[in-house]
Amino acid sequence: MSIAHGVKRLGVIGAGQMGLGIAFVSAVHAKVPVLLHDKSVAQIKSGLSLMDKLLSKDVSKGKITQEAAKEARDRVAVVDDLKKFRDVDMVVEAVSENLALKQAIFRSLSADLSPKTILATNTSSISITKIAASTIPEGKTASDPEGQASPSRVVGLHFFNPVPVMKLVELIAAVQTSKETLERARAFATACGKGAVFRNLNANGPMLTVQSCICAEVTSSQDVPGFVANALLMPFLNEGVATRDDIDKTFKLGMNHPMGPLQLVYLFTADFIGLDTCLAIQQTLYTGTGDSKYRPSVLLERMVDAQWLGKKSGKGFYDYPSE
Numbered sequence: 491m492s493i494a495h496g497v498k499r500l501g502v503i504g505a506g507q508m509g510l511g512i513a514f515v516s517a518v519h520a521k522v523p524v525l526l527h528d529k530s531v532a533q534i535k536s537g538l539s540l541m542d543k544l545l546s547k548d549v550s551k552g553k554i555t556q557e558a559a560k561e562a563r564d565r566v567a568v569v570d571d572l573k574k575f576r577d578v579d580m581v582v583e584a585v586s587e588n589l590a591l592k593q594a595i596f597r598s599l600s601a602d603l604s605p606k607t608i609l610a611t612n613t614s615s616i617s618i619t620k621i622a623a624s625t626i627p628e629g630k631t632a633s634d635p636e637g638q639a640s641p642s643r644v645v646g647l648h649f650f651n652p653v654p655v656m657k658l659v660e661l662i663a664a665v666q667t668s669k670e671t672l673e674r675a676r677a678f679a680t681a682c683g684k685g686a687v688f689r690n691l692n693a694n695g696p697m698l699t700v701q702s703c704i705c706a707e708v709t710s711s712q713d714v715p716g717f718v719a720n721a722l723l724m725p726f727l728n729e730g731v732a733t734r735d736d737i738d739k740t741f742k743l744g745m746n747h748p749m750g751p752l753q754l755v756y757l758f759t760a761d762f763i764g765l766d767t768c769l770a771i772q773q774t775l776y777t778g779t780g781d782s783k784y785r786p787s788v789l790l791e792r793m794v795d796a797q798w799l800g801k802k803s804g805k806g807f808y809d810y811p812s813e
C-alpha cells in the first residue's frame with residue numbers, strides 16, 4: 491500500500507537553478523505551498539523572475555491555465571530566515587555542493603524543526619549518511635534514542651536539471667533513513683510529476699525497486715559517492731581526448747546519439763550543471779573512491795578559477811550571451 495507524503499507545506503533552501511526548479515514543480519504539480527529561502531537576495535529575484543517566465547511559457551503553450559499558473563505562483567513565498575520554516579513538513583536543501591555547508595544547515599534545521607519534518611538533500615554526490623549524522627543532537631550519541639530518531643528523517647532526493655523537464659529523481663537512503671521517511675519522500679517526488687529510483691543501503695546486498703514507469707532500470711543501490719547518475723557521468727568530463735567539436739561529432743555520427751557528447755555532456759550537463767558543481771562532485775567522487783578516473787582535470791579547475799561556471803555565469807565550455 492502506498493503511503494501519503496503528508497507534505498502540507500514545503501521549505502526549499504537555495505533558489506539557484508535546482509532549488510528554483512524544485513519549488514516550481516512542487517507548486518505546480520504537487521500543489522503544495524512552498525517557503526523559499528536563499529542567502530542571496532539577487533538569486534531570489536532572478537529565480538522568481540525565471541519562475542514567472544516558465545509559468546507564462548506553460549500558459550502560452552496551453553500546458554496550464556492562466557488561473558492555475560497564478561495559483562502556483564501564489565503558493566511560493568520567500569522567507570529571509572530559516573526559523574520561518576517552523577511549520578513545514580519537509581525541507582529540500584539545494585544549496586551549493588559543499589559538505590560543511592550542508593552539515594551546518596542540517597544541524598540547525600534538526601535543532602529548530604519538529605522531529606517529524608523530513609529533511610531531504612538534493613546533493614549530487616555527497617554521502618547522505620554523513621549529512622544525516624550531522625543531525626544528531628549535541629550531547630547525544632548515535633545510539634541514543636534522539637541520536638537515532640533525528641538522522642532517520644534525512645533522505646537524498648536528487649532531482650535532475652532542468653527540474654521542470656527531467657522526469658527522474660534518485661531517492662537515496664542513508665544508513666539511518668527510516669522506511670517511513672523513504673516512502674513519504676518517494677510519494678512527494680511522484681506528486682512532483684516524477685518517477686523515483688529507489689536505492690537502499692540497508693538491504694543485504696544490492697537491492698533496487700523501480701517505483702514508476704518513467705524510470706529506467708538502474709543497477710546500483712547504495713549511498714555511494716555520486717550515486718548512480720554522477721558516478722557514471724563524471725568520468726566523461728575528464729576525458730579530454732580530442733577537441734570539443736570532434737568529440738561531439740564522433741558521438742553524434744558514429745554512435746547515433748541525438749546530441750554530441752560535448753553538447754550532451756558539456757552543454758547539457760557540465761555547463762548546465764555548473765562547472766563549480768561539477769568540480770565539487772568530482773572532488774567528492776575522487777576523495778570517496780580514490781579512483782583516478784574521478785580526479786578533476788586541471789582544465790576544469792582552471793575554468794572554475796576563472797569563474798567560467800557555465801550557463802549560470804554566461805561562459806563555460808560554450809558562451810551564453812545574456813538575453
Ligand SMILES: NC(=O)c1ccc[n+]([C@@H]2O[C@H](COP(=O)([O-])OP(=O)(O)OC[C@H]3O[C@@H](n4cnc5c(N)ncnc54)[C@H](O)[C@@H]3O)[C@@H](O)[C@H]2O)c1
Pocket residue numbers: 503504505506507508509527528529530533583584585586587588591612613614615648649650651762763764767802
Ligand atoms: N546543477 C545541477 O545540474 C544539479 C543537478 C542535481 C543536483 N544538484 C545539486 O543541487 C545543489 C544546488 O545546485 P545548483 O545547481 O542549484 O547550484 P547554484 O549555484 O545554482 O545554486 C546554489 C544556491 O545556494 C545558495 N546558497 C549557498 N549557500 C547558502 C546558504 N548558506 N543559505 C542559503 N542559500 C545558500 C546560493 O546563493 C545559490 O543561489 C547542489 O548540491 C548540487 O550538487 C545540481
